[in-house]
Amino acid sequence: MTEPATVIIPDELKPSDGRFGSGPSLVRPEQVLALVEGPRAGLLGTSHRAAPVRSLVGALREGVAELFGLPPGYEVLLGDGGATAVWDALTFGLIEQRSQHAVSGEFGAKFAQAATAAPQLGQPTVIEVQPGRRALCQAEADVDVYAWTHNETSTGVMTPVLRPAGAAEGQLVVVDGTSGAGGLLMDAAQTDFYYFSPQKNFGADAGVWFAFASPAGVERIERIAAGGRWMPSFLSLSKALANSRKNQTLNTPGIAALILMEAQVNWLLEHGGLAWAHARTCQSSRVLYEWAEACPVAEPFVQEAVARSQVVVTIDFAESVDAARLVATLRANGIVDVDPYRSLGRNQLRVATFVSREPADVVKLTQCLDYLLDAWGVV
Numbered sequence: 001m002t003e004p005a006t007v008i009i010p011d012e013l014k015p016s017d018g019r020f021g022s023g024p025s026l027v028r029p030e031q032v033l034a035l036v037e038g039p040r041a042g043l044l045g046t047s048h049r050a051a052p053v054r055s056l057v058g059a060l061r062e063g064v065a066e067l068f069g070l071p072p073g074y075e076v077l078l079g080d081g082g083a084t085a086v087w088d089a090l091t092f093g094l095i096e097q098r099s100q101h102a103v104s105g106e107f108g109a110k111f112a113q114a115a116t117a118a119p120q121l122g123q124p125t126v127i128e129v130q131p132g133r134r135a136l137c138q139a140e141a142d143v144d145v146y147a148w149t150h151n152e153t154s155t156g157v158m159t160p161v162l163r164p165a166g167a168a169e170g171q172l173v174v175v176d177g178t179s180g181a182g183g184l185l186m187d188a189a190q191t192d193f194y195y196f197s198p199q200k201n202f203g204a205d206a207g208v209w210f211a212f213a214s215p216a217g218v219e220r221i222e223r224i225a226a227g228g229r230w231m232p233s234f235l236s237l238s239k240a241l242a243n244s245r246k247n248q249t250l251n252t253p254g255i256a257a258l259i260l261m262e263a264q265v266n267w268l269l270e271h272g273g274l275a276w277a278h279a280r281t282c283q284s285s286r287v288l289y290e291w292a293e294a295c296p297v298a299e300p301f302v303q304e305a306v307a308r309s310q311v312v313v314t315i316d317f318a319e320s321v322d323a324a325r326l327v328a329t330l331r332a333n334g335i336v337d338v339d340p341y342r343s344l345g346r347n348q349l350r351v352a353t354f355v356s357r358e359p360a361d362v363v364k365l366t367q368c369l370d371y372l373l374d375a376w377g378v379v
């Protein structure tokens with residue numbers, strides 16, 4: 001049990017919005033308004049097979065393609081179940097025989113576990129490192145998928161989206177973009193299947209997944225499905241692809257999630273797309289890393305500077321600071337969800353600096369931290 005809050009942070013130090021969680025994350029009020037005002041007003045509670053929702057899905061697929069600058073032939077897919085469902089779908093519908101996984105934390109590990117357990121596949125190669133470090137895929141002769149996580153939400157480690165040097169043609173690059181997508185600049189041509197849940201930088205509701213696939217990725221999906229491998233309908237990427245092409249999903253989607261997502265994609269495009277988002281998350285995260293480096297009782301958890309995430313910042317505290325008490329006191333003051341990833345077990349804060357966050361609010365968060373550490377007499 002942590003102590004109840006004893007320190008009241010003055011209002012003038014507090015950020016304008018206290019939602020600093022790594023997902024579900026801050027939703028901009030303008031996104032919420034899009035549910036009831038503007039072109040999508042009236043869509044909630046209507047059929048996902050009728051023209052208005054299909055036109056929303058079509059616009060969203062085009063918006064995602066524009067935002068990520070998809071090369072010709074790339075296709076945008078979506079389905080229900082979030083990125084967790086995609087891990088199983090990939091074991092059925094994209095890994096042909098054997099995969100290689102670079103694991104920098106819990107989320108990458110979950111996909112590696114799914115591939116390890118899949119009876120239809122050979123045992124994968126798993127390159128795993130200590131939490132807080134960055135694992136990279138390496139060219140290997142007999143794998144047909146290289147997989148990693150763009151931004152490891154559990155540890156705050158960011159990994160570039162680049163085909164492994166020496167990767168052969170036909171070896172597909174599959175990247176979990178769940179917390180990186182929309183906040184980090186990337187070259188879509190470096191991937192064959194990039195997928196994400198929208199409750200991070202896109203500030204949408206969870207429960208759906210989005211992906212884009214290269215022509216080679218599409219060819220693999222269609223070939224495996226045509227080969228007759230058994231797969232549950234819900235996890236069939238070829239069914240997701242066929243439905244997406246009709247601007248539908250296999251089963252009923254959360255329409256609110258789609259509207260929230262579209263509002264965010266449009267907002268990003270209006271402001272300059274991924275380059276703008278990248279600069280903004282870089283600015284926000286830098287504030288926190290510089291604060292941690294300057295603070296005598298804190299330090300960035302990720303030692304290697306280039307691996308430090310721009311969108312999920314992890315800060316370790318010295319023993320003299322009870323980070324759980326810090327988390328609880330911040331929560332009592334309206335600043336929520338800065339707990340470390342549950343199984344990491346560190347004396348840590350984890351702060352999302354997703355693109356919706358005003359960088360000025362991140363500065364305010366550091367002022368709140370200074371205020372509490374000062375009030376407790378630890379600095």
Ligand SMILES: Cc1ncc(COP(=O)(O)O)c(C=O)c1O
Nearest residue numbers: 082083084107153176178179197
């Ligand atoms: C990197 C990453 N991958 C996958 C997931 C799973 O997403 P979902 O809960 O939407 O299935 C998460 C959730 O936080 C994540 O951060």
